[in-house]
Amino acid sequence: LQRAQIRIGILGGGQLARMIIEAGYKYNFEFHILTREPSSPAGLVTKYETAADWNDKDVIKNFAKECDVLTLENEFISERVIDVIEMLGVKLYPAPAAIKLIQDKLIQKQTLKKLGIPVADFIQVSNDEDIKSFANDLNYPVILKSRTMGYDGKGNYKIDSENEINNAVSLLSSRGRLLCEEFVDFDKEIAVQVVRNPDGEVKIYPVVETVQKDHICNLVLAEEDMFKHISGKVHKIASSIVNHLDYTGVMGIEMFLKKEGEIIVNELAPRVHNSGHYSIEGCFTSQFENHVRSILNLPLGSTELCCRAAVMINILGKNNNSNLVMELEKALGYNRTYIHLYGKRENRIGRKMGHITVLGEDINEALRIAKESRKCLNI
Amino acid sequence: LQRAQIRIGILGGGQLARMIIEAGYKYNFEFHILTREPSSPAGLVTKYETAADWNDKDVIKNFAKECDVLTLENEFISERVIDVIEMLGVKLYPAPAAIKLIQDKLIQKQTLKKLGIPVADFIQVSNDEDIKSFANDLNYPVILKSRTMGYDGKGNYKIDSENEINNAVSLLSSRGRLLCEEFVDFDKEIAVQVVRNPDGEVKIYPVVETVQKDHICNLVLAEEDMFKHISGKVHKIASSIVNHLDYTGVMGIEMFLKKEGEIIVNELAPRVHNSGHYSIEGCFTSQFENHVRSILNLPLGSTELCCRAAVMINILGKNNNSNLVMELEKALGYNRTYIHLYGKRENRIGRKMGHITVLGEDINEALRIAKESRKCLNI
Numbered sequence: 001l002q003r004a005q006i007r008i009g010i011l012g013g014g015q016l017a018r019m020i021i022e023a024g025y026k027y028n029f030e031f032h033i034l035t036r037e038p039s040s041p042a043g044l045v046t047k048y049e050t051a052a053d054w055n056d057k058d059v060i061k062n063f064a065k066e067c068d069v070l071t072l073e074n075e076f077i078s079e080r081v082i083d084v085i086e087m088l089g090v091k092l093y094p095a096p097a098a099i100k101l102i103q104d105k106l107i108q109k110q111t112l113k114k115l116g117i118p119v120a121d122f123i124q125v126s127n128d129e130d131i132k133s134f135a136n137d138l139n140y141p142v143i144l145k146s147r148t149m150g151y152d153g154k155g156n157y158k159i160d161s162e163n164e165i166n167n168a169v170s171l172l173s174s175r176g177r178l179l180c181e182e183f184v185d186f187d188k189e190i191a192v193q194v195v196r197n198p199d200g201e202v203k204i205y206p207v208v209e210t211v212q213k214d215h216i217c218n219l220v221l222a223e224e225d226m227f228k229h230i231s232g233k234v235h236k237i238a239s240s241i242v243n244h245l246d247y248t249g250v251m252g253i254e255m256f257l258k259k260e261g262e263i264i265v266n267e268l269a270p271r272v273h274n275s276g277h278y279s280i281e282g283c284f285t286s287q288f289e290n291h292v293r294s295i296l297n298l299p300l301g302s303t304e305l306c307c308r309a310a311v312m313i314n315i316l317g318k319n320n321n322s323n324l325v326m327e328l329e330k331a332l333g334y335n336r337t338y339i340h341l342y343g344k345r346e347n348r349i350g351r352k353m354g355h356i357t358v359l360g361e362d363i364n365e366a367l368r369i370a371k372e373s374r375k376c377l378n379i
Numbered sequence: 380l381q382r383a384q385i386r387i388g389i390l391g392g393g394q395l396a397r398m399i400i401e402a403g404y405k406y407n408f409e410f411h412i413l414t415r416e417p418s419s420p421a422g423l424v425t426k427y428e429t430a431a432d433w434n435d436k437d438v439i440k441n442f443a444k445e446c447d448v449l450t451l452e453n454e455f456i457s458e459r460v461i462d463v464i465e466m467l468g469v470k471l472y473p474a475p476a477a478i479k480l481i482q483d484k485l486i487q488k489q490t491l492k493k494l495g496i497p498v499a500d501f502i503q504v505s506n507d508e509d510i511k512s513f514a515n516d517l518n519y520p521v522i523l524k525s526r527t528m529g530y531d532g533k534g535n536y537k538i539d540s541e542n543e544i545n546n547a548v549s550l551l552s553s554r555g556r557l558l559c560e561e562f563v564d565f566d567k568e569i570a571v572q573v574v575r576n577p578d579g580e581v582k583i584y585p586v587v588e589t590v591q592k593d594h595i596c597n598l599v600l601a602e603e604d605m606f607k608h609i610s611g612k613v614h615k616i617a618s619s620i621v622n623h624l625d626y627t628g629v630m631g632i633e634m635f636l637k638k639e640g641e642i643i644v645n646e647l648a649p650r651v652h653n654s655g656h657y658s659i660e661g662c663f664t665s666q667f668e669n670h671v672r673s674i675l676n677l678p679l680g681s682t683e684l685c686c687r688a689a690v691m692i693n694i695l696g697k698n699n700n701s702n703l704v705m706e707l708e709k710a711l712g713y714n715r716t717y718i719h720l721y722g723k724r725e726n727r728i729g730r731k732m733g734h735i736t737v738l739g740e741d742i743n744e745a746l747r748i749a750k751e752s753r754k755c756l757n758i
Binding site: 027 | 384397401404405406407409423424425426660663672675676677678680681685686707708711712714715716717718719720721722733738
């Protein structure tokens with residue numbers, strides 16, 4: 001880096017982009033945001049927000065021209081747009097090939113399987129019969145999934161019996177092609193963030209437990225030694241994925257942990273991940289800062305916990321109204337409690353409006369505080 | 380706080396304002412900067428920068444109108460401007476009375492003395508004779524100081540003998556009225572940050588050692604228990620100052636520590652302070668975040684160290700040129716090393732261009748790394 005001000009472009013203007021910017025300002029990098037709606041969460045914290053449709057070739061061309069490197073905050077970017085960026089010769093991290101591979105859950109799973117990484121049994125679905133014979137082998141329930149564009153449970157359908165197949169297929173088909181997966185009877189859902197830079201340096205964050213609520217990440221629990229017994233296995237899985245993909249950036253890996261200690265990789269996210277928000281205060285270097293470092297091929301920072309326990313709770317909207325009301329006075333009145341509000345203009349039920357992180361010596365005490373603090377915020 | 384977006388105005392656009400903004404974005408507050416020069420360090424990280432002369436009544440009026448609360452990043456703001464803000468009825472923190480008191484080093488010292496806080500002997504200076512008789516009582520050297528507008532050694536003159544008096548007085552008189560102080564033969568220079576909110580909650584950061592280079596803060600050393608033996612005394616001093624002044628915000632307190640353990644308060648700064656930059660990564664809540672919390676009367680965050688040792692080294696410009704060159708690749712290649720670049724357009728010898736913080740288990744090892752990392756940056 002020989003220039004005073006490096007220009008980083010982010011495709012998307014949500015909270016992930018916002019937190020990347022908040023982490024990157026310390027280096028005096030300039031952040032450019034391309035987003036559909038103006039005054040996006042990320043756009044509120046930078047001078048350089050372009051509100052336009054990135055599916056328009058000219059939009060993406062003009063945006064890319066004003067940036068030294070591009071990255072993304074969500075993987076729902078069309079192949080066509082990625083191709084335009086590649087043709088322009090502008091650096092995009094994660095690299096186009098890695099994004100495309102992860103975008104398609106079928107190809108993602110096939111790749112993981114080839115690498116010897118345990119995944120739930122799956123098949124490509126062309127018609128109802130495929131699901132029937134798959135379920136006959138494995139028993140119900142099975143999970144029908146859109147190959148692309150699924151998130152937070154959208155694009156998934158749990159099929160409990162044969163007579164649901166037709167309905168499930170017709171519901172999901174509008175989102176594109178489908179795959180079907182074995183239902184995994186897990187003990188816990190766990191996740192990890194891994195980061196890699198173009199030089200091949202790899203760092204892995206602590207393994208955390210994630211608790212979902214209506215298919216949306218609600219709680220993340222991080223504790224020293226909590227997953228010590230499986231961390232070797234997880235590290236091997238995470239490194240082999242990013243090394244195989246020659247991956248650059250932070251990747252979130254969602255996994256199932258079965259009772260007997262078996263790990264099943266559920267899904268990859270080619271970006272910073274909700275399960276890593278606790279790292280802002282809980283680790284020596286946050287996932288957001290390490291993402292910035294990695295896409296500029298800088299040395300990666302320590303991913304260790306800087307405390308014994310950290311709990312992150314999402315602030316999911318409780319009301320449908322456009323006037324946010326908050327009561328920070330009460331919610332901040334707990335020890336080592338940090339609140340992040342994303343600046344979304346409209347509150348909607350279930351929408352990710354912010355998050356709270358609590359650090360502590362004891363995970364249960366941190367969890368208790370996190371829940372109490374959340375209750376104080378009238379959002 | 381019942382509104383979604385609180386607007387905080389900062390008088391001044393330097394690195395202190397910049398780091399306040401970086402810390403405050405997590406709450407989705409809006410930051411407005413009033414600065415003489417456009418594209419100031421703070422202006423680079425917010426949409427709302429007004430480049431104008433705040434001594435112009437209309438400028439300050441218009442700026443204040445767009446903010447819910449005002450604060451400052453340096454104390455060199457004229458009484459007239461403070462009066463305009465007061466007349467407008469816009470909240471300014473620290474409060475006008477506290478700023479005015481601290482601005483005048485004579486009144487500042489008189490106040491400390493009245494509170495029973497140990498300060499160096501001092502007199503008000505009207506003419507050369509005042510200095511002569513003061514020095515005859517105490518012996519040379521003595522320190523001649525401007526009552527106002529002094530910083531980083533500017534406005535100070537160490538008088539070693541009687542024949543320097545005339546020169547010293549004529550040099551400093553252009554800056555306004557003068558005071559003269561006893562020269563304190565100290566063992567170490569130490570500092571502390573204290574923060575207080577309008578509700579009267581007070582939190583005090585660890586006592587740190589500061590090392591100056593040409594009268595500019597160069598190094599700050601923070602270590603668990605390093606000043607355990609005097610921390611009770613320092614806490615008493617710090618609380619009594621902020622409580623007496625009914626102070627709101629962060630205050631930096633510079634002190635001398637004498638061999639026998641005596642503490643002499645040197646100077647107060649009514650703002651976040653260079654000696655507290657280490658707190659961004661080294662403490663559970665940074666001085667910048669606690670400043671934001673305090674001026675909004677929010678509960679204050681933990682000021683404890685989150686590691687055993689932290690070292691901050693200032694990146695003081697080594698060259699006079701306008702093209703910054705940096706080599707982050709090397710400088711970031713150390714464990715738990717954090718680099719902050721302030722975005723100043725021009726590099727000048729001795730100018731504060733950024734800082735590096737290193738966390739560790741051992742203060743000497745952290746210091747070694749901080750110095751090595753600094754050497755890698757060609758600024």
